[in-house]
Amino acid sequence: MDRFERAFALLAVHEGGYVNHPDDPGGATNRGVTQRTYDDYRCRHGIAIRDVRSITDDEVATIYRNQYWDAVRADDLPGGVAYCVFDAAVNSGPGRAARWLQSGIGASVDGSVGNETVGLAASVDPLRLIDGYCDRRLAFMKRLRHWPTFKNGWSRRVAEVRAQSKAWAANGTTQPSQVAQPAKADGPESAAATLRDTLTDGKSVGTIAGIVGSAGALLSGHGPVQYAIAAVLVLGALVGVWWLVKGRNA
Known part of the structure; x- marks a missing residue:
């Protein structure tokens, strides 16, 4: 299994199936792919637009690899850091994910992962880099107006990404079976976790x-x-x- 496949397996646990929460700014989403992203993908490939609920396994994997993994040059980043940045790119966009990385390593903050960013990322302690990265990501989420609604699921996702990224960085392994589906903003799963x-x-x-x-x-x-x-x-x-x-x- 290559690095993308490992990262994709971890990310799939967080994304789940079809959702269309009225307060979710992304709108209708299936397996983490929004309807707008799916429309763009099919248009670029000359394919008729259809409901995101009909997205195929191959389409999901292709979108994640091309539009997020490759967009942040994850193959060129240290393993645990790559997964951390990849998950953030899916959740908040490749440009913002790149800027969080660049601000943590002293690179030019332009939202595009180039050779300078790749080189500096490899020279920094990955565990400290991951911690700082996840802190910036969570701080951004807390400023969003939807934080009160989705704070439990978002904060749990960042905590799990932090743990998995650091495990990957420390010894090159991850434990997908230990990653639980993020709790929804409210409901019995969240209450049980708090208890x-x-x-x-x-x-x-x-x-x-x-x-x-x-x-x-x-x-x-x-x-x-x-x-x-x-x-x-x-x-x-x-x-x-x-x-x-x-x-x-x-």
């Missing part, structure tokens, strides 16, 4: 455990007063978990 984060936080777990422990001590006694106080403490612990989850989703 998992809360219950794996040491401080949160310690606080909840202390409350439950106090309730257990009271239940070792007898009488309605002890039982009532214990019930209140347990209820308080559950309410505390709810507020922690709500706070992390805010």
